[in-house]
Amino acid sequence: MDNWGRPLRKVVIVGGGAAGWMSAAALSAVLKPPYEIRLVESDEIGIIGVGEATIPPIRLFNSLARIEEADFLKATQGTFKLGIEFVNWGRQGERYFHGFGGIGREKLWPVDFSHYWLRMRALGRALPLDAYAICNMAARAGRFMLPRPEMQNSPLNAINYAYHFDASLYAQALRRIGEARGVRRTEGKVVNALLHEQPGPRQGQLRAVQMEGGELIEGDLFLDCSGFQALLIEKALATGHEDWSHWLPCDxxxxxxxxxxxxxxxxxxxxxxxxxxxxxxxxxxxxxxxxxxxxxxxxxxxxxxxxxxxxxxxxxxxxxxxxFRTGIRRQAWNRNVVAIGLAAGFIEPLESTALHLIQMGIGDLIERFPHAGFDALEIAEYNQRSRARYESVRDFIILHYHLNKRDDSAFWQACAAMDIPGTLRRRMQLYESSGRLLYGDGDEFREPSWLEVMEGQNQRPRAWLPLVELQDADDTAAYLKSVSDTIAKCVAVMPEHEAFVRRYCAAAPMD
Ligand SMILES: Cc1cc2nc3c(=O)[nH]c(=O)nc-3n(C[C@H](O)[C@H](O)[C@H](O)COP(=O)(O)OP(=O)(O)OC[C@H]3O[C@@H](n4cnc5c(N)ncnc54)[C@H](O)[C@@H]3O)c2cc1C
The missing domain is CATH 3.30.70 (Alpha-Beta Plaits)
Structure with missing residues (x-):
């Protein structure tokens, strides 16, 4: 019998780490009965228990999953994150900041702010990049406040932030949310996965997982959130893994x-x-x-x-x-199994992207939530998006390693000398020749992020866009000064981060 167009009913999530409970929290905010969501996890195996820093889109995830910010930060001992300070990455003794907000002001003139800055720097009339970025300056001053969207012309409306939180408490907080919305949790070890064997449209799909005690948990759609075990996507379906450790050698x-x-x-x-x-x-x-x-x-x-x-x-x-092993599953979605989290792939945590990739995987799944017929085109499109996201994060992380100018170890010298993906090479060449940065489909980091890392690690372009020369140099210098002065004034009125956390989301002391 054909399943085309029929709604599926039973969603089974295998794994109760951040991937499993983020999936459960988000899906339970969207799927109502007759959909059923069941999550299987093993206390004995446990969770990886690291994964404490995030990037700003996590806030979108929280709002989709209807998670209230202050309560969530209290429950996870959370703090705010304005970016990452990199120490000794370019050369030993150097430091730079990758902040979350933009740089400069919204376009007043025809080209991006960074080109005016490049020109002024060449003329010795610009401050370091940080001075034009509110998140960087606030971070350096140890200050934080929530953005003020109503202050249209102020840098205070451009504060962009993410969180730090305790990974184990995060999974627990999400579990409370998921269970309160009807997710049924089963504790125990999965020991086997059974496929549909009868000829027909479901043949070869996963039918059920078998628990250690013998119970069979049947499903229509399975989310493999079993971490590095990749129980369903790899052990049951042998999907294949693409190794990226020749680019990212940390293991x-x-x-x-x-x-x-x-x-x-x-x-x-x-x-x-x-x-x-x-x-x-x-x-x-x-x-x-x-x-x-x-x-x-x-x-x-x-x-x-x-x-x-x-x-x-x-x-x-x-x-x-x-x-760990760096790389991705050849297909994140194979038949009726979608791998989310470490089961789908892993790129080391240098830019705190793993929870973000989980969130995007769940979002992409919800966008094209399948019927029981599983449209092959939708699956292919999901896989292509997922790959583009991982590859863009991969390139961004490789950039940090490849651009080092350290000469103190064979490790750093090998990173500087390694062959890099063509996608990254083109991006670096474009910046070098014209000061321009690409923003493409699937890119998880925007131009300011690439700029801060390139500049922070001493990659200097040969030129900037010629249109900046149309602007008088004195006017440009005055413009840059107005931006940095305004940011400095804003930062001076922001509260200290610690005081803000104490007032807004102080957690109870841990036992
Ligand atoms: C060193 C390191 C640092 C990291 N830092 C960051 C960071 O700063 N920011 C960030 O975003 N991410 C970070 N990550 C990634 C992040 O930790 C993971 O992406 C995230 O925790 C999701 O993990 P998971 O849920 O996929 O896997 P896990 O946490 O490993 O969960 C797997 C689940 O599957 C269950 N399971 C496994 N086998 C079975 C079985 N046979 N039967 C039943 N249940 C089973 C386990 O019990 C567990 O519940 C880091 C990762 C590493 C390795």
Whole structure:
């Protein structure tokens, strides 16, 4: 019998990490009965328990899933994030900021602000890029406030932000939301996956997962959120994996929480080390730290030692090593299984993009939520979008590694010398020749992000767009000065991040 056009009913999510519970929270906000959502997770296996920094679109996800901001931050010991400070990435001793807001003002003149800045810098009449970006200046001053959309002409309406939060508390908070909306949770281990074997339109699709105790959980659509296990998309359907480790050689992280130290900073810090880098993520109750490294260049003990030596507070646990493999599933959606989260692919956390890719995967699925016939064209289009997103994030992360000017280790020299994807090469060449940055379909980061990393890591263009020369140099200098002066004044009236968090979303102390 043909299933074409018939609604499917049973959605089964395998896995209860961030991917599983984000999917459950978002789907349960959209799907009403007779749709049923069931989630299977194993307490014994547990979740990966890292994934604490995000990028601004997470706010859209929260509003789609109807999650209230202050409550959510209280429940997850959350803080605000205005961007990432990169230390020792260009050359040792250098630092730069990748902030979330735009740079300069909305276009007053024909071309983008960055070209006026490039020209003025060449004339020695510009401040560093940060001075023209409210998020960067606020972060450097340790200040934060919510944007003021009603202040049309003020940089205060351009504050763009994301969150830091405790990954385990996040999954728990989402679980409460999902269960309150009717998601049925089953605890236990999946030991097998059964396919439809009868000839017909469902042949080869997943029919059910089998629990350790023997129970069969049947479904029409399965979300594989089982993490690196990839239980359904790979173990059951053998979809295939595309390895990207020749571009992104880090394959392990060692993580440890530490006591809070110093003021509560509204940004993540990424400090490059000899064969990788270290994250510092400030939460209300602790600081999350981790050292991402290439095991071909540094051993686990040395990596843990480097991490511990660079903490700024006392460690609160033993360091924990996490292995990972960089790359994507050849198809995120195969037959009636959609992989979300680590099961779909993984790119290291340098720009905090994994939860974002989860969110986009769920959004893309909701947009084309299937009927029981599973339209092959829709599936192909989903897979193509998913690949474009991962590839654009991949290129952005490779840029950080490739553009380094460090000469202190074989690791960094190999990154600088490596062959890069053609898509990234073209982008870098365009910037070098004309100061222009591309913004393409599937790009998860806009021009200001690319600009900040290129400039922060000493990539200088040979030219800027000629139309900027039409503007008188003194007028241009005055324009830039007005932008930086206004931003400085705005930052001066913003509250300290710590005070803001205490007033807006202070969490109860942890036991
Ligand atoms: C070192 C590191 C740092 C990271 N930092 C960031 C960051 O700063 N920002 C960011 O956005 N992302 C980050 N991530 C990624 C982020 O942690 C993950 O994308 C996110 O947690 C989602 O994981 P998941 O839910 O796919 O997998 P997991 O958390 O591993 O969850 C898998 C689930 O599947 C269940 N499961 C597995 N096998 C079975 C079975 N047989 N039966 C039943 N259940 C099963 C498990 O119990 C668990 O519930 C980081 C990742 C790593 C490795």
């Amino acid at each position: 392990r992280a060692v993580a440890v929480p530490s006591e809070p130290a110093g003021p509560l900073l509204p940004y993540t810090r990424s400090t490059a080390h000899r064969a990788g880098w270290q994250w510092r993520i400030p939460l209300q109750h602790r600081v999350g730290n981790g050292h991402v490294y290439a095991s071909s260049h540094v051993g686990d003990d040395e990596a843990a030692d480097v991490l511990l030596r660079h903490l700024d507070g006392r460690p609160l646990a033993e360091p924990r090593v996490i292995k």
